[in-house]
Amino acid sequence: MVPLRVVVCFALLAAAAATDVKQCPGMDIPDLSENVQLSPCTKPPCRLKKGTNQSITIKFTPGKDLDEVKNGVTADIGNGLVVPFIGVDGYSICDKVFTENGDKASCPLKSGTTYLYKDSFPIYAIYPSIKVKVHWELKDNSGDITCFEVPARIV
Template identity: 45%
Template sequence: MQITFFVFVTLTTVCYATKVLQCPGGNIANLQNNVQIGECDSPPCKLKKNSHVPLTVKFVAEDEYKDLKLVVTADVAGVVLPFVGVDGSSPCEYIFEEDETTKVNNCRIEKGKTYVYKNPIEILQIYPRIKTIVHWSIIDASSANRKIVTCFEVPAAITN
């Protein structure tokens, strides 16, 4: 009985992920199993105004990085707008080693290692009530072409 319960809990934990889309031109391995947005498992994800929605993203670094920035936008009637307070900020204080408890030291990301970004997203009261596509990525701001470290898109609905 205890083994059955353990297997069920393990499978539930492993399988619980939000169905997200690859960013245009993206090809991030196993993306579908590595993003969790609150309790959303199937888009559109409901993002309630004046709340914090937990976000967890697991990724494997394809290179070494040290100057990371978030690029978080929403497509509003064909116009790409930044998520105020999130877009352009540093993700470094929210990046952990694979164990999800050890914070990354000085934002040094090593090639081939697995990392976990964990941070509740603040959904501001000023955001309009709309359905949108949210683009969320971590980029290497030090590279000339702002190389994407990890990226996903997800249909979302900002609600009251």
């Protein structure tokens, strides 16, 4: 039997690793914040340091079989201006998907199976030092699978 202290310790570590994100308008995804980890960021606004790579893990369970899944990653920089994150927006995630126990998976993804999408993306030195709202979605041809937004600051 596992001592209660060990269970509580692992629960606290898991909670500390999650990033506090908001659902995209019109989405209803239970426990979304518990399933997104931006590293290193647990509490917005996330600091996106120029010249580094930002890591992300998204845990998701598709409601239907999916042949292809792509990222939609943009930054709302204010005044109605939305720009894509270079090098990650519009790309397939199929080679960066794992099963819940860490085994490599690939598309097609099966309905009802929980997957982990793990990736990193560059914060280029050419990006301006500003506040942004990062909009991140995983989508197929018929729409969003999961979607979140998080305030950030490029520094």
